[in-house]
Amino acid sequence: MNWLERWQAPRSSTWLLLRPGHGQAAWNWLHLADGRREAGEGAPPSPGGAxxxxxxxxxxxxxxxxxxxxxxxxxxWPLLLEERLLQPAESIRCGCISRQGNQLELVSVDQALLSQWLSQCADWGLSVERCWAEFQLLADTPAGTALCWQRSPDLLLLKGVTELSRPHWLAWPTLLGSNLPAPWPSLQSETFGGAWPARLAALELLPSLFDLRPARQMRLCLPSAPGQWRLIAACVLLGLLWSGLWLTQQWRQSEVYKAQVVALTGPAASPRQAAQLLKRQRQAEEDRQLRLRQIEQLQTAMQQWLQAQPAWHISASSFDGLRWTLQLRGDQPPEAATWEAIAQRVGVPVAVAGDEDQLQLVFDLGAAS
Structure with missing residues (x-):
């Protein structure tokens, strides 16, 4: 076998998968070799080349x-998740499993936990080459479907894709019951159990979250035949041409992304400032959507109350973006607890003013965001 054949030869497909738990006794391992599977708990066996x-x-x-x-x-990357995870950015380790344009699909884990797990592997004398999230072991499913893995009696792992082709993951403690949040009830699901999935994704093709391999000295067997030198020169030239085209395309795409970000946030002094502006805009949009849903719920509740109280009607209504103000006219004013009950159902405070036949209700949606 010459140097080119050795370079093209596929790597070993035997694997030793290690899943940590709370303490050494709770670790699980799965050894895959020559189509055979061996699983166990506690300290793993010698990888034997895996x-x-x-x-x-x-x-x-x-x-x-x-x-x-x-x-x-x-x-x-952790800056994008700081507010969502309620953790300082420096305590989070992020890995990317896919990138479409400016959309990143990120997986994050507590840095202290990751260091603790890697330290345990080092104590066992194991050199960790890849790092995957447990959900990555599950095969991809078509849009509108999901896989439900009953990994243990107290934990259900779900991986699915909505009709809009958006991937979703969920780790669901069974003590919360069987009423799963959206979008899981709308997805056609396949359920299975066991410490490890019976059918794994193609491990060789899974992107590693972090590069954990130690630096190695690469040894190159230099060719001696003139034809091999010409082959190397051709490969280097093609690589340089491809790199130049790729860098040009990336530069053009970067300019497009910068223009899109400036259109959304205005000029930013640095990528970090742009990320913070994007986060604020996203939070503002989420707050706006929340208030719209609260308005709809309040309108429904008031409509039901007015249908039951024909002597009362709304004489004026206004919304300034944070407060919804209603002017009511009628006879026999209801108890103040009526408005408190409606407001508590939506999760907002209410202020009541007026006399017996004219009331003013102010629902403060800004106080709940």
Whole structure:
């Protein structure tokens, strides 16, 4: 076998998967070799030439799909998740499993936990090459479907894709009951159980969340035949041409992304500032959508009350973006607890003023956001 054949030869497809738990006794491992599977708990066996992968437990990692401003560096990804996870950016380790345009699909884990798990692997004398989230072990499903993995009696892991082709992950403690949140009830699901999935995704093709391999000295066997030198020169030239085309395309695409971010946020002094502006805009949009839903709920509740009280009607209504003000006219004013009950149902405070036949209600939606 010459040097080119050795370089093209496929790597070993044997794997040792390690999933940490609370303490050494709770670790699970799965050894895959020559189509055979061997699983166990506690300290793993010697890998025997197998590639070692650390599997992040589904209930200890977070999955997000977010827009990233152009120029945002890998070590700045946690800034996008700081408010969502309610953790300082420096305590989060982020990995990217897919990127479509400026949309990043990120998986995050607590840095202290990750360090603790890697330290345990080092104590066992294992060199971890790959790091995957537990959900990545599940095969991809078509839009509108989901996989439900009953990994243990107290934990259900769900991976699915909505009709809009948006991926979703969920680690659901069974003590919360069987009423899953949206969008899971609308997805056609396949349920299975066991410590490990019976059918795994193609491990060789899974993107690793973090590059955990130690630096190695690459040894190159230099060719001696003139034809091999010409082949190397041709490969280098093609690589340089491809790199130039790729850099040109990336530069053009970066300019497009920058223009899109400026259109949304205005000029920004740095990628970090642009990311913070995007987060504020996203939060403002989420607050606006929340207030619209609260308005709809209040309108429904007031309509039901007015149908039951024909002697009363709304004489005026206004909304300034934070407060919804109603002027009511009628006979026999209801008890103040009526308005408190309606407001508590939506989760907002209410102020009541007026006399017996004319009332003013002010629902403060800004106080709830």
């Amino acid at each position: 590639r070692v992968a650390l599997i992040l437990p589904g209930n200890h990692c977070s999955h997000s799909q977010l827009a990233a401003p152009p120029g945002l560096k890998r070590d700045e």
